Amino acid sequence: MRSIDQLVRDNIKDLKPYTSAREQYMDYTLTLLDANENPWGAIGTIDNHQVLNRYPDPYQQALKQKLSEIKDFPAERIFLGNGSDEIIDLLIRIFCEPATDEIITTAPTYGMYKVSAAINDVAVREVSLDQSFELNAKRILESATRNTKIVFLCSPNNPSGNLMDPSEVSMILDGFDGIVVIDEAYIEFAASEGFLAQSTAYPRLVVMQTFSKAWGLAGIRLGVGYTSTEMMHYLNKVKPPYNINQLTQKQALAAMEGAHEINMLVAKVQNAREYLRKEISQMGFVEKVYPSDANFLLVKMQEPRAVFDTLIENQVVVRDRSTVRYCEGCLRITVGTEEENTRLVDVLKRIGS
Numbered sequence: 001m002r003s004i005d006q007l008v009r010d011n012i013k014d015l016k017p018y019t020s021a022r023e024q025y026m027d028y029t030l031t032l033l034d035a036n037e038n039p040w041g042a043i044g045t046i047d048n049h050q051v052l053n054r055y056p057d058p059y060q061q062a063l064k065q066k067l068s069e070i071k072d073f074p075a076e077r078i079f080l081g082n083g084s085d086e087i088i089d090l091l092i093r094i095f096c097e098p099a100t101d102e103i104i105t106t107a108p109t110y111g112m113y114k115v116s117a118a119i120n121d122v123a124v125r126e127v128s129l130d131q132s133f134e135l136n137a138k139r140i141l142e143s144a145t146r147n148t149k150i151v152f153l154c155s156p157n158n159p160s161g162n163l164m165d166p167s168e169v170s171m172i173l174d175g176f177d178g179i180v181v182i183d184e185a186y187i188e189f190a191a192s193e194g195f196l197a198q199s200t201a202y203p204r205l206v207v208m209q210t211f212s213k214a215w216g217l218a219g220i221r222l223g224v225g226y227t228s229t230e231m232m233h234y235l236n237k238v239k240p241p242y243n244i245n246q247l248t249q250k251q252a253l254a255a256m257e258g259a260h261e262i263n264m265l266v267a268k269v270q271n272a273r274e275y276l277r278k279e280i281s282q283m284g285f286v287e288k289v290y291p292s293d294a295n296f297l298l299v300k301m302q303e304p305r306a307v308f309d310t311l312i313e314n315q316v317v318v319r320d321r322s323t324v325r326y327c328e329g330c331l332r333i334t335v336g337t338e339e340e341n342t343r344l345v346d347v348l349k350r351i352g353s
């Protein structure tokens with residue numbers, strides 16, 4: 001098996017990273033004349049308690065410390081990105097040589113792995129999930145070549161909603177000679193611990209989570225990568241110096257003070273998901289509601305486009321996945337509030353009647 005050092009692109013290995021002013025002296029009570037900031041303060045701040053005229057902590061130490069306590073995971077092995085989407089892009093840039101290397105994704109899955117790869121001129125091998133959207137490790141391992149640097153797995157998977165089978169994932173972790181990313185954006189909604197505990201045994205593993213879903217903070221753009229110290233070295237080397245802004249850092253810290261509320265919120269989503277499943281399954285034009293461990297349902301139906309259009313006419317927006325390979329006939333429906341779900345069900349019932 002190749003080590004992380006052997007997998008990294010040569011230019012990244014040789015890279016002298018930018019050293020930011022706030023790296024050494026992260027104390028706003030000092031006389032800070034090192035970073036060309038405006039010492040008088042921000043114009044028109046939305047909150048006077050924020051230090052917005054200063055660059056934020058480049059390594060987000062307070063945030064990582066708190067997350068470390070909540071997740072019982074070493075702070076020095078937590079990487080924070082401007083959304084998980086930034087982490088996906090950084091990983092591709094660290095490991096994949098443009099026009100030479102490639103990544104493997106499952107299909108169907110979250111679209112950004114492919115888009116990030118395309119932006120970086122990196123080829124994508126798509127290995128389809130089976131009819132029930134289950135992972136086939138053997139097929140993934142057979143598809144990998146010497147130039148396959150990263151396998152992206154998504155569990156629970158978007159748009160299908162199911163968790164990946166741990167034994168299939170383990171086969172990939174044991175058998176793939178490259179980086180494995182497990183995207184757990186929806187893990188809080190699942191009755192599963194996920195793969196965080198595997199991190200210590202597999203330094204080439206990155207488990208991604210996000211504040212965008214269960215934490216209700218999609219607007220602040222904060223994604224998390226749980227990984228090894230070797231991987232942290234390269235992620236920190238290539239990241240933009242101040243990739244997590246001050247408002248985001250403060251808001252995420254405040255959110256973590258309320259971490260106990262997550263269980264209640266997740267229970268609410270799970271109950272609403274089962275309500276929607278029950279209602280939608282009964283509709284005549286619906287062929288299948290796929291099992292979901294996430295905060296959305298993938299629903300196969302007759303004439304999905306017509307259903308989508310009627311929903312839009314009634315101000316209800318869902319995601320049309322019917323033209324996506326392996327999702328033919330499907331709409332993806334996010335679990336909303338009670339009121340939103342009732343509205344959705346009412347419109348669907350009218351279509352069905």
Ligand SMILES: Cc1ncc(COP(=O)(O)O)c(C=O)c1O
Nearest residue numbers: 083084085110158185210212223
């Ligand atoms: C599987 C998956 N990963 C990542 C993301 C994006 O996460 P973030 O908001 O942290 O960039 C999404 C968003 O829908 C997603 O479905």
